[in-house]
Amino acid sequence: MSKGIISKDEDYSQWFNELVIKADLAEYSPVRGCMIIKPYGYSIWEKMQTVLDKMFKDTGHSNAYFPLFIPKSFFSKEASHVDGFAKECAVVTHYRLKNDGEGNIIVDEEAKLEEELIVRPTSETIIWNTYKGWIQSYRDLPILVNQWANVVRWEMRTRLFLRTSEFLWQEGHTAHATSEEAIAEAEQMLEVYADFVENWLAVPVVKGRKTPSERFAGALDTYCIEALMQDGKALQAGTSHFLGQNFAKAFDVKFSDKENKQDYVWATSWGVSTRLMGALIMSHSDDAGLVLPPKLAPIQVVVVPIYKHQEELDNIRNYVNSLSAELKAKGISIKFDDRDTQRPGFKFAEYELKGVPLRVAIGSRDMQNGTVELARRDTKTKETTTQEGLAAKIEGLLEEIQQNIFDKAFKFREENITKVDDYEEFKRLLDEKPGFIAAHWDGTPETEQRIKDETKATIRCIPLNNPQEEGKCILTGRPSKERVLFARAY
Amino acid sequence: MSKGIISKDEDYSQWFNELVIKADLAEYSPVRGCMIIKPYGYSIWEKMQTVLDKMFKDTGHSNAYFPLFIPKSFFSKEASHVDGFAKECAVVTHYRLKNDGEGNIIVDEEAKLEEELIVRPTSETIIWNTYKGWIQSYRDLPILVNQWANVVRWEMRTRLFLRTSEFLWQEGHTAHATSEEAIAEAEQMLEVYADFVENWLAVPVVKGRKTPSERFAGALDTYCIEALMQDGKALQAGTSHFLGQNFAKAFDVKFSDKENKQDYVWATSWGVSTRLMGALIMSHSDDAGLVLPPKLAPIQVVVVPIYKHQEELDNIRNYVNSLSAELKAKGISIKFDDRDTQRPGFKFAEYELKGVPLRVAIGSRDMQNGTVELARRDTKTKETTTQEGLAAKIEGLLEEIQQNIFDKAFKFREENITKVDDYEEFKRLLDEKPGFIAAHWDGTPETEQRIKDETKATIRCIPLNNPQEEGKCILTGRPSKERVLFARAY
Numbered sequence: 013m014s015k016g017i018i019s020k021d022e023d024y025s026q027w028f029n030e031l032v033i034k035a036d037l038a039e040y041s042p043v044r045g046c047m048i049i050k051p052y053g054y055s056i057w058e059k060m061q062t063v064l065d066k067m068f069k070d071t072g073h074s075n076a077y078f079p080l081f082i083p084k085s086f087f088s089k090e091a092s093h094v095d096g097f098a099k100e101c102a103v104v105t106h107y108r109l110k111n112d113g114e115g116n117i118i119v120d121e122e123a124k125l126e127e128e129l130i131v132r133p134t135s136e137t138i139i140w141n142t143y144k145g146w147i148q149s150y151r152d153l154p155i156l157v158n159q160w161a162n163v164v165r166w167e168m169r170t171r172l173f174l175r176t177s178e179f180l181w182q183e184g185h186t187a188h189a190t191s192e193e194a195i196a197e198a199e200q201m202l203e204v205y206a207d208f209v210e211n212w213l214a215v216p217v218v219k220g221r222k223t224p225s226e227r228f229a230g231a232l233d234t235y236c237i238e239a240l241m242q243d244g245k246a247l248q249a250g251t252s253h254f255l256g257q258n259f260a261k262a263f264d265v266k267f268s269d270k271e272n273k274q275d276y277v278w279a280t281s282w283g284v285s286t287r288l289m290g291a292l293i294m295s296h297s298d299d300a301g302l303v304l305p306p307k308l309a310p311i312q313v314v315v316v317p318i319y320k321h322q323e324e325l326d327n328i329r330n331y332v333n334s335l336s337a338e339l340k341a342k343g344i345s346i347k348f349d350d351r352d353t354q355r356p357g358f359k360f361a362e363y364e365l366k367g368v369p370l371r372v373a374i375g376s377r378d379m380q381n382g383t384v385e386l387a388r389r390d391t392k393t394k395e396t397t398t399q400e401g402l403a404a405k406i407e408g409l410l411e412e413i414q415q416n417i418f419d420k421a422f423k424f425r426e427e428n429i430t431k432v433d434d435y436e437e438f439k440r441l442l443d444e445k446p447g448f449i450a451a452h453w454d455g456t457p458e459t460e461q462r463i464k465d466e467t468k469a470t471i472r473c474i475p476l477n478n479p480q481e482e483g484k485c486i487l488t489g490r491p492s493k494e495r496v497l498f499a500r501a502y
Numbered sequence: 503m504s505k506g507i508i509s510k511d512e513d514y515s516q517w518f519n520e521l522v523i524k525a526d527l528a529e530y531s532p533v534r535g536c537m538i539i540k541p542y543g544y545s546i547w548e549k550m551q552t553v554l555d556k557m558f559k560d561t562g563h564s565n566a567y568f569p570l571f572i573p574k575s576f577f578s579k580e581a582s583h584v585d586g587f588a589k590e591c592a593v594v595t596h597y598r599l600k601n602d603g604e605g606n607i608i609v610d611e612e613a614k615l616e617e618e619l620i621v622r623p624t625s626e627t628i629i630w631n632t633y634k635g636w637i638q639s640y641r642d643l644p645i646l647v648n649q650w651a652n653v654v655r656w657e658m659r660t661r662l663f664l665r666t667s668e669f670l671w672q673e674g675h676t677a678h679a680t681s682e683e684a685i686a687e688a689e690q691m692l693e694v695y696a697d698f699v700e701n702w703l704a705v706p707v708v709k710g711r712k713t714p715s716e717r718f719a720g721a722l723d724t725y726c727i728e729a730l731m732q733d734g735k736a737l738q739a740g741t742s743h744f745l746g747q748n749f750a751k752a753f754d755v756k757f758s759d760k761e762n763k764q765d766y767v768w769a770t771s772w773g774v775s776t777r778l779m780g781a782l783i784m785s786h787s788d789d790a791g792l793v794l795p796p797k798l799a800p801i802q803v804v805v806v807p808i809y810k811h812q813e814e815l816d817n818i819r820n821y822v823n824s825l826s827a828e829l830k831a832k833g834i835s836i837k838f839d840d841r842d843t844q845r846p847g848f849k850f851a852e853y854e855l856k857g858v859p860l861r862v863a864i865g866s867r868d869m870q871n872g873t874v875e876l877a878r879r880d881t882k883t884k885e886t887t888t889q890e891g892l893a894a895k896i897e898g899l900l901e902e903i904q905q906n907i908f909d910k911a912f913k914f915r916e917e918n919i920t921k922v923d924d925y926e927e928f929k930r931l932l933d934e935k936p937g938f939i940a941a942h943w944d945g946t947p948e949t950e951q952r953i954k955d956e957t958k959a960t961i962r963c964i965p966l967n968n969p970q971e972e973g974k975c976i977l978t979g980r981p982s983k984e985r986v987l988f989a990r991a992y
Contacts, residue, residue, distance in 0.1 A: 039632075039635070041568070041569045041628065041632070042573060042576075042628075042631060043569045043571045043572070043573060043619065043628075046569035046570070046571060047569070048566070048567070048568050048569065048632055049566055049567040050566055051564035051565065051566045051647060054564070054565050054566045054567055055564065055565070057567075058565060074541035074544070074545065075541065075544050075545070075548060076538070076539055076540055076541045076544045077538070077539040077544055077547075077670065078531070078538050079531045079533045079536035079537070079538065079668055080536070080621075080652055080654065080668050081533045081536060081592075081668070082533070083532060083533060084599070084607065084609075086532070087599075087607070088607040094599075094607055098598070098599040098600065098601075098607060099598055099599075099600075100597070100598070101597065101598060101599050102571075102594045102596075102597055102619075103594060103595065103596040103597065103598075103599065103609050104592045104593060104594050104595075104621065105593065105594075105595045105596065105609070106592075106593040106595065107590070107591065107592055107593065107656040108588070108589055108590070108591060108593075108656065109574070109577075109584075109588035109589075109591050109593065109620070110588065110589075111588075117574065117577070117578040117584055117588060119574075119593050119595070119618055128609055129533065129592075130599070131570075131594065131621070138531065138532075138533075141532060142529075142531070142538055145529070151843065157541060161652075162570055162651075162652065164570065166597040166598065178569055178570050178571070180567065353641065
């Protein structure tokens with residue numbers, strides 16, 4: 013126990029929950045499986061949105077907005093799609109409440125919808141129904157649209173950020189004249205996601221393809237990025253789907269090419285969600301609280317004054333004002349916590365819990381000596397340094413911290429990818445030292461399912477540019493040409 | 503008729519619909535009353551969001567996110583609130599679909615929710631239920647939170663942007679220790695809205711208070727900004743509510759003050775929505791299409807080359823590249839439309855329709871003479887000007903256009919506020935020269951209702967700092983101390 017959070021070695025799952033709640037990131041709502049994202053948590057999500065949105069626009073995409081509700085009939089037009097989502101759909105059946113005459117508010121049965129509406133779990137169907145009106149000719153292609161939205165998937169077992177009935181996400185939906193172009197788009201967006209997650213969240217990822225049974229409902233190919241959490245479980249951090257002509261056929265979306273020949277349009281969709289918050293938290297944090305990479309930290313530097321008399325505080329404040337101006341000019345966010353209701357030690361613990369990358373403590377002796385005490389959240393190291401040149405030093409340190417957090421997670425990930433050729437060893441490892449296991453598989457969904465049933469491990473992905481090697485399936489002994497990555501996953 | 507849009511004098515309502523659709527702003531979806539906001543329309547909304555979000559943060563607010571669904575029981579806790587919204591609520595009753603065995607997808611009756619969920623029409627109830635957990639002491643106050651979200655109000659008669667079953671908005675929800683502070687907050691946010699609408703949308707507004715019968719369901723006082731559209735109908739562009747202790751009492755949210763005395767918390771809420779898009783379009787546009795104020799135009803300057811041979815185009819392109827660099831350095835967005843599939847005249851009409859503030863046309867003779875043709879969308883004037891100093895000239899012109907658009911709307915508004923003291927004249931004016939009518943009213947809801955029933959005009963607001971004068975109610979002749987603003991409204 014430390015600062016009221018259980019140790020992650022004691023109970024990783026409980027540690028995560030307590031951390032999310034005590035660091036003011038999010039909390040459960042009274043609505044089953046839905047969460048409230050608190051201002052501190054939301055400000056991290058906003059930073060993610062801003063960066064991603066710019067990346068999408070830099071690759072030629074525009075934002076648009078499609079309806080929250082999808083008519084039930086649309087939803088059933090693509091067969092595997094409805095199979096994939098039907099079991100977790102929130103359904104709107106009525107559009108009015110009324111007073112029952114005895115003071116109770118009840119659903120007005122006379123206001124029943126002719127056709128039920130599904131709260132979108134994803135928007136392929138409503139969007140492809142719309143694209144039918146937007147696309148006639150090759151001149152209308154490509155369509156490169158993204159939507160920031162809330163979606164609902166009625167989950168039975170929920171966890172804050174990782175699996176909630178309502179979540180926030182972005183969903184890109186693009187339309188192309190050729191299969192090649194659509195595949196290139198799906199691959200490009202996977203690269204965008206990998207770049208973002210590694211360079212902003214400081215979380216290393218494996219880029220790969222899903223096996224057919226793990227694909228998105230309606231996709232011909234699903235690309236994914238997979239990250240490894242500190243408990244050795246994998247987390248899918250983003251997916252990009254090549255949808256082929258499935259949705260174009262379901263919604264009859266054709267275009268005429270330059271030779272005036274008609275063909276169905278080729279599609280992709282791709283998304284990341286507030287689940288990334290879970291990946292961020294679980295990759296770096298410790299028993300003292302959050303560890304945030306500086307590039308996504310809402311507060312990058314916090315200054316805590318240590319003083320007895322008001323004039324000491326005024327003196328410190330003067331100095332902090334000039335430091336603030338220097339840091340803000342560099343685009344670095346700084347908070348001066350001059351609350352007189354809390355002691356410095358309390359504040360130290362609070363900013364540790366909230367993952368602020370750098371803490372500056374300044375006392376009266378520091379002011380006399382022209383020094384400050386600088387503490388790093390990632391390494392938990394402290395040093396006394398001069399006030400002169402402090403802004404430049406902080407700028408350099410923030411970059412160093414960002415890199416260090418990534419390096420640490422990368423080293424952990426590398427240490428936890430194990431090649432295994434024996435099924436007993438495979439099972440033992442999953443229990444004793446969980447992580448990614450690179451093993452041979454015979455390529456059949458039956459074997460994949462049996463391994464999943466017996467071990468709870470799934471094939472996370474077939475890595476891109478996977479080395480080809482002869483081998484035997486870990487379960488059946490049948491021949492295999494490459495290893496795939498197994499893990500237990502969130 | 504012009505460019506395929508009906509004249510606004512012929513049918514204002516039809517003109518608005520055609521304009522929204524042909525300018526690629528939005529379209530209806532197959533879901534009753536829900537709209538699709540297309541990329542061009544959404545990019546204007548995004549600009550609005552960015553500016554407003556900064557204004558909210560500059561006044562101390564943070565963003566957060568609360569659930570889409572509200573338990574039916576919450577909704578009924580504040581009596582006037584449920585009365586205000588019960589008639590237009592989308593209700594979720596089930597959480598699963600299934601195959602009926604004959605290939606049809608139907609609602610799974612076994613997956614019925616124990617308590618129905620309401621899709622939020624506004625979030626006071628779920629938020630005040632949450633604030634109960636956040637507030638114990640005066641130290642926890644104020645809470646200054648905003649949410650960007652979609653909301654649903656099941657409207658029977660819908661219009662793109664103006665009244666849709668689902669719309670996008672922001673809703674601020676603040677909690678305070680004193681009544682005075684909450685009122686000051688509500689008034690501050692009204693000022694923020696007025697500032698935004700006048701200085702960015704270039705739409706002049708009257709700031710005022712609603713009469714008791716026009717207040718938000720659950721508010722003690724509703725402040726509003728009211729704008730006048732070109733057809734003389736008013737449009738409520740934003741509201742800010744002083745909620746008193748109503749929601750705190752409904753959800754039992756108390757705090758202890760410095761003397762450790764318990765009291766209920768004071769509240770405000772305030773919002774603007776995609777309705778602002780309607781106000782923007784209807785305030786300035788004409789029969790040729792949109793007129794956008796430069797500060798919100800997704801494309802501020804468009805360049806159309808006029809050429810016969812490729813080398814002429816290359817020559818023009820060289821010049822445009824350097825102009826672009828200069829404009830981008832000034833933060834001005836420019837588009838070079840070098841499509842060879844459309845003629846210049848077609849492009850001119852298209853950018854007129856889309857409301858691009860400035861059009862630059864460049865031909866080969868211009869390149870020889872060092873000139874360009876510059877056309878303003880707002881005044882429809884053209885001039886030939888030198889390439890030298892063009893970027894600076896454009897910068898100045900965009901400011902001038904922004905001001906001119908506002909001035910024109912302001913002049914129209916001023917010409918259409920009429921003082922009337924006779925009921926017959928009041929009715930005649932509403933039909934013949936609609937606009938704001940400043941008239942005396944006896945202050946009773948009965949008179950207000952009768953005037954509404956007889957004329958369809960409502961009291962839009964009691965202006966802030968309203969001049970006090972003795973008069974007689976236009977309907978009943980009873981004494982009155984001030985004029986209020988009547989209009990037919992959207």
